[in-house]
Amino acid sequence: MTTGDGSARDLRLVDTTLRDGSHAMAHQFTEANVRDTVRALDTAGISLIEVTHGDGLGGSTFNYGFSLVDERVLIKAAAEEARNATIAVLLLPGLGTVTDLRAAADLGAGAVRIATHCTEADVSTQHFTEARKLGLETVGFLMLSHMSEPGALAKQARIMVDAGCQCVYVVDSAGALILEEAGDRIAALVAEVGDTAQVGYHGHQNLSFGVANSVLAYRAGARQIDGSLVALGAGAGNSPTEVLAATFDRLGIRTGVDADVLMDACENIVKPYITRLPVMDRSSIVQGYAGVYSSFLLHAERAAERYQVPAHEILYRVGANKYVGGQEDMIIDIALQLAAEREGSTSFR
Ligand SMILES: C[C@H](O)CC(=O)C(=O)O
Numbered sequence: 001m002t003t004g005d006g007s008a009r010d011l012r013l014v015d016t017t018l019r020d021g022s023h024a025m026a027h028q029f030t031e032a033n034v035r036d037t038v039r040a041l042d043t044a045g046i047s048l049i050e051v052t053h054g055d056g057l058g059g060s061t062f063n064y065g066f067s068l069v070d071e072r073v074l075i076k077a078a079a080e081e082a083r084n085a086t087i088a089v090l091l092l093p094g095l096g097t098v099t100d101l102r103a104a105a106d107l108g109a110g111a112v113r114i115a116t117h118c119t120e121a122d123v124s125t126q127h128f129t130e131a132r133k134l135g136l137e138t139v140g141f142l143m144l145s146h147m148s149e150p151g152a153l154a155k156q157a158r159i160m161v162d163a164g165c166q167c168v169y170v171v172d173s174a175g176a177l178i179l180e181e182a183g184d185r186i187a188a189l190v191a192e193v194g195d196t197a198q199v200g201y202h203g204h205q206n207l208s209f210g211v212a213n214s215v216l217a218y219r220a221g222a223r224q225i226d227g228s229l230v231a232l233g234a235g236a237g238n239s240p241t242e243v244l245a246a247t248f249d250r251l252g253i254r255t256g257v258d259a260d261v262l263m264d265a266c267e268n269i270v271k272p273y274i275t276r277l278p279v280m281d282r283s284s285i286v287q288g289y290a291g292v293y294s295s296f297l298l299h300a301e302r303a304a305e306r307y308q309v310p311a312h313e314i315l316y317r318v319g320a321n322k323y324v325g326g327q328e329d330m331i332i333d334i335a336l337q338l339a340a341e342r343e344g345s346t347s348f349r
């Protein structure tokens with residue numbers, strides 16, 4: 001692998017501050033936030049920068065949360081700022097459309113990451129076909145990967161690759177995978193599709209394994225790994241890009257990324273604009289423990305506040321019911337159930 005300047009690279013670090021971080025920011029990124037962050041990531045040597053609503057193209061809705069600034073404005077701004085990096089967008093089939101994808105490409109996006117639940121890769125095939133026709137780099141996201149065993153996950157990766165996907169990711173949406181659980185899934189995907197496609201890893205810090213899992217993912221054959229500056233992302237956040245860069249550097253694994261420039265960006269650009277620093281608190285730890293989609297965190301906190309029930313109890317039930325992305329409305333349902341149960345139990349006292 002070589003970087004934009006021709007130097008060799010063992011691993012590509014991909015940054016999703018401006019997409020997964022949108023969840024933590026309740027989708028309130030400004031155009032200036034995006035321009036400043038992209039400039040810094042580009043200077044640091046990050047070659048793929050994801051910019052979209054947290055739930056991908058078309059995500060700005062009542063169900064998922066409205067964006068402050070239209071993502072098309074943000075994508076265009078990002079493309080204008082990037083000198084060497086490619087701008088990627090996220091697309092969840094059924095939410096984002098092929099029309100959205102064409103518009104993103106026209107605005108300067110050069111890559112698309114198409115995300116499905118880990119058992120539903122077949123809903124992505126049309127989108128991969130269209131993306132390749134548009135000349136976009138293609139990446140597949142198998143979300144909530146902890147819900148599938150390695151062999152079954154590898155078969156889903158095969159569906160994406162056969163449809164035109166160039167790199168398939170094990171996406172630990174719940175931050176639930178612990179060490180070998182991540183490494184074994186990567187190894188299974190590499191065995192299945194490694195001759196024609198790359199394999200990637202996207203971690204969340206709910207149980208604090210994002211960085212350790214990323215190292216194991218690299219050792220198992222992953223060649224694209226995601227991070228976010230200051231871990232800005234859903235739940236307890238993503239693997240911090242600056243820590244990944246420093247760690248891989250210490251291990252002698254070449255990323256072509258300057259960890260000092262990233263750390264500078266964390267202190268001087270991202271920390272000043274973020275509204276909350278992702279943290280491993282009771283709710284996000286429960287997300288990792290119970291296998292809950294990380295982007296449910298803010299939805300659960302809001303429902304907890306509104307119906308006066310604990311957010312972590314809502315999240316335990318979401319995990320027990322195995323709800324997946326798109327079922328955000330069930331969080332309200334659970335909060336109402338919990339509130340009714342509490343009401344019932346007090347009337348007995
Ligand atoms: C739409 C999700 O936020 C995609 C993702 O980053 C994940 O599943 O994790």
Ligand SMILES: [Mn+2]
Nearest residue numbers: 020173202234
């Ligand atoms: Mn994520």
